[in-house]
Amino acid sequence: MCETRILSRKGQMRIGHCVHCKTVFLWHGNVLLHFTPNDFVQFSETLGHREFCDHSLPFPDDEERVIIHTPCQDISFTFTKAEWETLRAAVEEALLMQQVYALI
Template identity: 55%
Template sequence: MCNIRTLCSKKNAHISHCAHCRTVYIWHNNLMLNFTPHDFLQFRNMLERQDFYDCCMLFPDGEERVIVNAPCKDISFTFTQQEWIELREAIAESILMQEVYELIE
């Protein structure tokens, strides 16, 4: 059975992982993503390579959002600049917490 531990929690982003199977969960508003530890690092690396203003576009509601493609080509995620910043910060903090847990174990 999974033993879920919180790694980081910010306004709209909550990141946790299972102490046993190491699955990483990103909860963001109504979205939940599951990653293996390797895929989580790959996702972080992909986000770090993108700059909000290089990738954002104006949406019909007048808000600029960045689009992040999911592994399934028919699904994309969108983030406002504030959500984008919070998500990237939460992921960075989560990786540090994972390292702390690994040192403790």
């Protein structure tokens, strides 16, 4: 098991990384995503290039949500505006904290 250092806490979301292998973990509810450091940067860039109002769609629960597709065609993630903003803030904070720990 990795020795995980938390980089960001926002609501139910936690982002951490292994102090040894540098794998980045994003936990939200019952979902756990694993990223290499480079993949996490690419994920961040993908989030940064999407504005909620330009990419959101109405869902059956009467909420506007943005969809993020994954490499697995059968799995996509959806986020309400509040969840989207939380995700983007957490990822940004995690990237900054990675830089801080790299300097230490």
